[in-house]
Amino acid sequence: MSELFLRTLRDDPADAEVPSHKLLIRAGYVRPVAPGLYSWLPLGLRVLRKIESVVRSEMNAIGGQEILFPALLPRGPYETSNRWTEYGDGVFRLKDRRGNDYMLGPTHEEFFTLTVKGEYSSYKDFPLRLYQIQTKYRDEARPRAGILRGREFIMKDSYSFDVDDDGLVKAYDAHRGAYQRIFERLGVRYVIVSAVSGAMGGSASEEFLAESDVGEDTYVRCPESGYAANVEAVVTARPEPIAFDGLPEPVEYDTGDTPTIATLVDWANGAGLGREVTAADTLKNVLLKVRQPGGEWELLAVGVPGDRDVDDKRLGAALEPAEYTMLDDADFAKHPFLVKGYIGPKGLLANGVRYLVDPRIVDGTSWITGADKPGRHVVGLVAGRDFTPDGTIEAAEVREGDPSPDGAGTLVAARGIEIGHVFQLGRKYTDAFTADVLGEDGKPVRLTMGSYGVGVSRLVAVIAEQHHDELGLRWPSSISPFDVHVVIANKDADARAGATQLAADLDSRGLEVLLDDRKSSPGVKFKDAELLGVPWIVVVGRGWADGVVELRDRFSGDAREIPADAAVGDIVAATAAPRG
Amino acid sequence: MSELFLRTLRDDPADAEVPSHKLLIRAGYVRPVAPGLYSWLPLGLRVLRKIESVVRSEMNAIGGQEILFPALLPRGPYETSNRWTEYGDGVFRLKDRRGNDYMLGPTHEEFFTLTVKGEYSSYKDFPLRLYQIQTKYRDEARPRAGILRGREFIMKDSYSFDVDDDGLVKAYDAHRGAYQRIFERLGVRYVIVSAVSGAMGGSASEEFLAESDVGEDTYVRCPESGYAANVEAVVTARPEPIAFDGLPEPVEYDTGDTPTIATLVDWANGAGLGREVTAADTLKNVLLKVRQPGGEWELLAVGVPGDRDVDDKRLGAALEPAEYTMLDDADFAKHPFLVKGYIGPKGLLANGVRYLVDPRIVDGTSWITGADKPGRHVVGLVAGRDFTPDGTIEAAEVREGDPSPDGAGTLVAARGIEIGHVFQLGRKYTDAFTADVLGEDGKPVRLTMGSYGVGVSRLVAVIAEQHHDELGLRWPSSISPFDVHVVIANKDADARAGATQLAADLDSRGLEVLLDDRKSSPGVKFKDAELLGVPWIVVVGRGWADGVVELRDRFSGDAREIPADAAVGDIVAATAAPRG
Known part of the structure; x- marks a missing residue:
């Protein structure tokens, strides 16, 4: 440590919000260069490389073959897939000296597809699983939380290519299994949640979320059944239909100035309807403009029970790939039949507005x-009898206590950080690039693809987030920058020589040893050792004269004295033992 | 190989100019994505990673500490160093969504300096040697020769920080030695040449050039003394001055229409001057405009013997950091005393034009x-007597046969590819960023820096360029994608099983084995093995029934039969033996 390029900080950096960010900066693992851009100092880079190596070994184990694409990518293929436009502000774009357009790649579906199409032409060449561990770029609107959401980051992205759906399912399952093994080896607590596809298009899709209170992703789970899903992916439990017999006819009322659900409920409870009315008894209609890619803006009304808001993320996912916006006053003015605050299903349907509920x-x-x-509502309007919507939409917010889609119990909400994504892309890109090969029957077969990602650099922060205490970091053995941290806490020359020899002996036994040979006080050294988070700390201190050294377990906090002359064997054994 | 993502090509790609490019494409090591942008397929990536690992081990051996910076870098620090402007068109620039300027880093002096300044504050923290192996970008005007000159490439760049010049010299020597070991381990034939500093500024500087006829860098060497230098760095051997006594006075002649050296020499030899005149007897004056950074354009005249051209690279290096351009007709029109084709020292000096010879x-x-x-020349104009230039300039071309600057013999020219550069930067960047630390005497000390680079991805092509024959690649063992290539050239099930077992046994002995288990003909397999270039090829063929396999040395072309039951040991021994 007297030579290691490292300076630890006593205080949290001013702009750091989350524990992992504070600790990785304080412990000298990373340093900010610009918003969302970080440099990796020696300790951080060691952790990063170990994570890469775990990911690489599991990808190789499922037959993945590593390749490497440029990060600087030409516009052409993105035009073909339409993503040059779809990415909007979210990517970095630039021109070369000849004025040609380039993008700093956020993901590489187009180039993998083109490469496989260029190399292979027969069904015999498949299945094929390719991956890269590569630097990616996204021009995040709000880079935050240090390396949790950076603008330059390292991802492992894999792509599977198969000639049939069976092959795709096998590739998907293989990656799903590999990801489970990766996150287990890395000591990450995670859940697998159902996800919708987002901008990538396609069918089956699951996300791996690290459990974390600082996560940006909200998901719900059912403790009884283990069901877990991204809020965008939750399918609402659909109640049984009710027979129309005996349901009263609708009655229109003058409700006065009641443009909001709250004022409407107040009116209803004062109107003597003979029952307690809540917001859940009202039907709220939200007006949008929607535009399919390449299409015109069209009106869309979304009907939800009045006690629920429309969830922007769920609405966006349900309308994907269309874009949408709320109606503004000018839009209302253009359509006089839309009486703001008093819009009902009958007016919408009578005027040809698409209506999803x-x-x-x-x-x-x-x-x-x-x-x-204006000022009028109808009570007792019955779905399927008095109005028939054009269909349903999963746009209402999901709440804790909602029934689980599998009927097993109720949902609870949790937060997580996306660390992996497995995704049956299908033929979206092979269609765009006509990636066909000759099938067994001599006819062309369109390839089908899966796309799979792990956030490699993000995992450094995720693991720091899950494994720390008030004193500092606590790395799992698999990715700690060192196996053992030997602290010289005794100024005696003999103790110093003994500690140096102990470090050398541990090194020769295959352990990676960090030796604190600085001239600082023992107190400073202990604090730094706790901050840096190496799982085993060996203190060569006052006990040296009595033939003992202290072995501290950074994770449990346990400390015990061990005989100096048996220290090498004891420490090797301790580091090799599985941890709780 | 039945599963390896590989397709070899029989024909050279149409746009490939140099052997390494042709072979790396044909053998499926790399693929073009856009001009100067390549993807690394599995075999290419294996070679690249092995080179990285050799470089990393030698950098660690001299106390280098690896860190990693972003490739996307903010403008600010480049403004401070003035390189935001100096780089001109040679770099990729872009804006983020907020309109802030970024560069894709071609090199990282600014950020290393700022980081060291940010972390360290005392002389006790030095010496310090940091490096990274990182993706770099240059917007080359003419990306060429495949990965020899790409626009996205991998470099190892190191920076040393010391508190005194002694430390810098030690760091420089350590890097120089490490580079020699790296290139030796990689099997690269190279020379070390003196270099001028180029855009980086600073003092001592040497380049490592791989010997290659396709190289873009011309250098000269003196076979007698071993002197070698970049043409930009050659210091002209300066003749002894000649006494003026007895030198005839200058005489002006009407020379007719003689605006070129050739026409002037023709005139002189017809004019009865009493001696044979050659171009070397004439003095040619070349007119330029020169502008120092932040300054105004100024006239400069360069006088060279008429038998030599001004060398653009040497002129540029001599004028560095100023920019320059030749005078055009409009410029001549502005200065009527400049009589094109008849310009002499006296007119230049009389009109205040700076004149370097x-x-x-x-x-x-x-x-x-x-x-x-117009139409007039002077004969017998003596330097130092009839005109006194403002100084000398190293701008004339260097030619084979010129005397070596060390006086040991004459120079011969050769071509090379720059693979490494060691460079005593000095305080250029630490001055720009006021990178001071507290010295031993309690006073601030300005740090001094060295900068050292190895072209990691370029080395893949350089080694391919130096190690191939008409059949394909021939990798040195240290970086071959595999150690042994086992070819099944016998359809017999027993032979196939035997070859598979042999591959497994070699693998368990720690060798990396490529097994050609494809259903192709032996001829196709042999051709591919020669093309791919693994140093040892084992053929399990017709001899299998007689208990022998064939061991081929890809480098020498030698082949010998070895007993199948002793094959593992024989092959392990062959791969371990040093090669000629």
């Missing part, structure tokens, strides 16, 4: 909703 | 040169 609005449910006239 | 133009040399009037 929450799955809870099944046939036979009866609603208090707008009557399409 | 080749070092051969020493006092007492007598010249035929322009008389500053």
